[in-house]
Amino acid sequence: MALLDGVAGAAYVGRGLATWRRRPGLMLLGAVPALLVLLVVLAALVALLVNLGDLVAWATPFADGWAEALRGLLRLGLGLLVLVGFLVLTSVTFTAATLAVGDPFYARIWRETEAWLGGPVPTSGLSAWRSVSDSLVLVALGLATALGVLLVGLLPVVGAVVGAVAGLAVSGWLLAGELLARPLEARGMDRVQRRDLLRGHRARVLGFGMATQACFLVPLGAVAVMPAAVVGATVLARDLLTRPTSPADPAQTSR
Secondary structure, X not given: OHHHHHHHHHHHHHHHHOHHHHOHHHHHHHHHXXXXXXXXXXXXXXXXXXXXXXXXXXXXXXXXXXXXXXXXXXXXXXXXXXXXXXXXXXXXXXXHHHHHHOHHHHHHHHHHHXXXXXXXXXXXXXXXXXXXXXXXXXXXXXXXXXXXXXXXXXXXXXXXXXHHHHHHHHHHHHHHHHHHHHHHHOOOOOHHHHHHHHXXXXXXXXXXXXXXXXXXXXXOHHHHHHHHHHHHHHHHHHHHHHOOOOOOOHHHHOO
């Protein structure tokens, strides 16, 4: 059941991508801020790659006296972990930054999607201060996740693989939460209420977030997928509010 819900969640990305065929002009507007933020991220990534060897060597002075093969293996693994941590961090901050930079564009995409789905477009929302504080909480969680991935990756043998998988899952969850924030905030739901709703549909939300995150890893994928993800999140938010929560979810059964 959880697997099917995860696949169903990933399908919302496809529903959003279909909007490129129906409203290409609108989606192109949403791609502009994503492209601008992506250029900044790529510049930071290039700077990191250029200095990664020196950074890893500086962080592991204790390995200078080790055998060359062992020292190289350690520093290669640590370098990969730094890159994974960077990707986890940027996956969260990218979404928050892109939504902030392109707020007028994504607000238009969101409103048109709500109108297309039918019914009145919700307008209550939260205060600007509450929205900013929620975004800061998300960025803090992104930093903590990146650090956690780095620490998990230090485990011998399986650390890098476990860290990468955990990073994808956690960053996908945070990414979904950020994308779902606007349509849920517009209905007056604060961060705690949104958290409870998402936990009640954990597999579906995680499937949507991980599928979006996986698309972001494709070169220029974030540019095409970001406006589509806004559409998909709007549709998903409506569906979550009308679907019964999973009775097996501990956040629900404990109440």
